[in-house]
Amino acid sequence: MPDPRKRRKEKRSPFTVDRGIPGAYEGETVTRRRLFEGGALTAGGIASAAFGLPALGFAAGPLFSDDSPERFQDVGPEADFNARTYVARVITLVADAGEAGKTTIYVRKFDPSRDTDKLRQPYVAISTRCAHLGCPVRYVQASERFICPCHGGVYGFDGTVSGGPPVRPLDRLRTRVVDGRVLVGDRFSVDSKLQKFSVRDPSNHLDGIWKYLYPPRPTT
Amino acid sequence: MSALKRRRGPGRNEETGPPATPGRAGNGKPGLDREELIRQAAEVPISAVAWLDERTGASPFLRGFLYRKVPRGTNWFYTLGSATMFAFLSQAVTGVFLAMYYDPSATRAYESVQHITNDVFLGQLVRGMHRWGATVMVVLVFLHMGRTFFFGAYKYPRELNWLIGVVLLVLTLAMGFTGYLLPFDQRSFWATVVGVNINASGPIMGPYLADFLRGGPEFGAATLSRFYAIHMLLIPGLIAALIGAHLYLVAKLGTTAPPWLKAEKPRELAREEI
Numbered sequence: 001m002p003d004p005r006k007r008r009k010e011k012r013s014p015f016t017v018d019r020g021i022p023g024a025y026e027g028e029t030v031t032r033r034r035l036f037e038g039g040a041l042t043a044g045g046i047a048s049a050a051f052g053l054p055a056l057g058f059a060a061g062p063l064f065s066d067d068s069p070e071r072f073q074d075v076g077p078e079a080d081f082n083a084r085t086y087v088a089r090v091i092t093l094v095a096d097a098g099e100a101g102k103t104t105i106y107v108r109k110f111d112p113s114r115d116t117d118k119l120r121q122p123y124v125a126i127s128t129r130c131a132h133l134g135c136p137v138r139y140v141q142a143s144e145r146f147i148c149p150c151h152g153g154v155y156g157f158d159g160t161v162s163g164g165p166p167v168r169p170l171d172r173l174r175t176r177v178v179d180g181r182v183l184v185g186d187r188f189s190v191d192s193k194l195q196k197f198s199v200r201d202p203s204n205h206l207d208g209i210w211k212y213l214y215p216p217r218p219t220t
Numbered sequence: 221m222s223a224l225k226r227r228r229g230p231g232r233n234e235e236t237g238p239p240a241t242p243g244r245a246g247n248g249k250p251g252l253d254r255e256e257l258i259r260q261a262a263e264v265p266i267s268a269v270a271w272l273d274e275r276t277g278a279s280p281f282l283r284g285f286l287y288r289k290v291p292r293g294t295n296w297f298y299t300l301g302s303a304t305m306f307a308f309l310s311q312a313v314t315g316v317f318l319a320m321y322y323d324p325s326a327t328r329a330y331e332s333v334q335h336i337t338n339d340v341f342l343g344q345l346v347r348g349m350h351r352w353g354a355t356v357m358v359v360l361v362f363l364h365m366g367r368t369f370f371f372g373a374y375k376y377p378r379e380l381n382w383l384i385g386v387v388l389l390v391l392t393l394a395m396g397f398t399g400y401l402l403p404f405d406q407r408s409f410w411a412t413v414v415g416v417n418i419n420a421s422g423p424i425m426g427p428y429l430a431d432f433l434r435g436g437p438e439f440g441a442a443t444l445s446r447f448y449a450i451h452m453l454l455i456p457g458l459i460a461a462l463i464g465a466h467l468y469l470v471a472k473l474g475t476t477a478p479p480w481l482k483a484e485k486p487r488e489l490a491r492e493e494i
Contacts, residue, residue, distance in 0.1 A: 062436040063428055094440035098327035100409060101440055134417040135410060150414065199437070201430050203421035213423035219437040 064218045068094075072176065072183035075107055081123060081182060083111035086139045091173075091184055104128045105173060105184065106139050106146075115158060117194035119172070125184050126159050127171035134202040137170065146170060160192060167205045168192060284471070291477035297371070298475060300364040305463060307357035311395075312456060314350040322402065324448035326441040329404035354396055361392050373476045381469040384462055391459050398451035404444065412447070413439055 016024035016031055024031070075089040086106035094101035106126040115124065126146070128136045135150035145162065146155035154163040159170035169192065174185035189197045191206035197216070200206065204214035273279045290298075321340055323332035336343040365385065368374055374382035401412040416439070420430035435442030 060432060062434075062442065063431045066437070068436075068438070094438045096326070097441040100326045100404070100444075101438075133414040133421075135414065150410075201420035201427050202417045204427060214427060215424070217427050217431060217437070219431050 062219065066219050070174075070186045072185045075105075075125075075182050075184050078177060078180050078182055081107055081109050083109040083114070085141050086126065088139070089184075104136065107175070107182065107184070117158070117190070119190075119194065119196055121172070121175045122177050123175040123182050124158070125173040125175050127173060127187050129171060129202060131161070131166040131168045131170060131202050132164070158194070159190070160194070167203060167210075168207070169194065171199060288471060288474065290475055291481075293478040293481045294475065295478065297367045300360060300367050301470070304357060304360040304364050307353055307360050308459060308463065310353050311350060311357060312460075314346050314353065315452060315456070317346055318350055319452055324402070324445050326404070326444050329402065329444060333403045333405075354399060358392060358396060361389055365389065370479075371476060372479050378469070378473055378476075381466060381473070384466050384469070388459060388462050388466065391455050391462070395451060395455050395459070398447045398455070401444065401447045402451065412443075
């Protein structure tokens with residue numbers, strides 16, 4: 001037995017005259033009613049898109065633009081820092097956000113006998129943003145460790161993970177020395193071998209195949 | 221008033237005679253006119269409702285919605301949905317009034333919340349209602365969900381209502397997440413940092429989601445105003461619309477009997493079995 005739906009489809013003529021629609025005329029395949037239905041829907045769709053798409057783009061715009069040019073901040077004269085311990089400094093990450101836009105960083109002089117990284121920074125500036133979920137870590141000189149209060153992340157003297165949930169070492173900041181003063185610039189991330197990556201969010205792995213699952217973003 | 225009265229037709233006024241006119245009030249018959257005025261005044265609310273009903277046709281709808289039949293065995297657990305809705309309404313009302321004093325800027329937010337709590341008349345009460353009401357609403361949502369689950373009220377034909385309920389649950393939690401930042405103290409700041417970074421931990425899309433929530437790569441002033449707009453405009457609108465759809469389906473499909481009640485047999489069948 002043939003499929004009744006299929007048979008009806010075969011029989012149906014594209015011409016409205018053949019289908020016996022009132023007001024049909026020779027050669028017409030779309031009735032006026034159909035045309036106006038489609039026209040009204042299209043006009044409504046265009047009108048909605050005309051305000052909807054710009055609004056969506058407006059909300060999602062910050063995803064695709066990096067509107068913070070690199071800005072080096074003075075954190076003090078070279079004499080303030082040494083290679084044995086970290087000195088805490090407060091820098092501004094986001095302007096116009098008051099106290100919420102400021103953050104503590106830890107700075108020490110690069111120590112060729114102790115540091116193994118090839119980052120070529122004259123000073124080691126460690127970001128206090130924990131690589132687990134972003135809480136502020138604190139440096140404890142007695143154990144030469146960075147310790148996070150939230151979920152127990154622990155980092156060694158060079159910022160690599162020594163325990164707890166963090167997935168990569170602490171982020172660092174670019175440093176340079178100008179006229180005897182130490183300047184601190186943009187943040188960058190490092191993998192467990194202290195190789196440089198563009199800054200990633202906390203919780204984003206940077207080792208093995210993981211680094212392909214957390215690709216660099218346009219904002220960083 | 222008298223215009224409304226006249227439209228009622230002739231039959232209504234037979235007992236009291238023709239309607240009093242202002243001119244007769246001063247002509248020695250104050251008692252009758254006063255009675256008549258009171259009678260007319262008493263009819264004002266009825267006339268107003270009738271006026272509305274005539275133009276909206278609301279009463280058949282309201283009768284069907286408010287006086288619908290419910291199954292035998294309906295009990296207090298069936299009020300949890302309404303309770304959740306009233307928790308939402310309470311949040312909406314207190315939220316609107318908190319917004320009159322709150323300042324969603326990174327430098328002023330904390331001070332404005334302190335101002336609400338310490339200086340504004342009844343500010344502590346209204347903020348407390350909003351703050352504790354949020355917890356109450358989440359608890360009620362889960363109790364309502366548990367009732368629906370354990371009573372089997374999610375089954376055919378009510379699956380769509382369950383799905384709408386799931387979306388409402390997620391939106392309620394999103395309200396909690398976005399609202400938590402607004403006091404902008406240490407606790408709310410760091411809790412939101414952690415929450416956004418949990419979003420960032422999803423592979424590939426996660427960091428973009430975090431950028432969207434923060435309004436950029438860093439947690440800043442844009443983040444607070446973003447959370448504020450999501451908290452007070454976007455999600456409440458969605459929740460209100462979905463509650464409407466949820467209630468429509470409840471009214472259309474009716475509620476289920478508790479699972480411990482057996483289905484009633486038709487009477488003839490029951491007699492035959494004896």
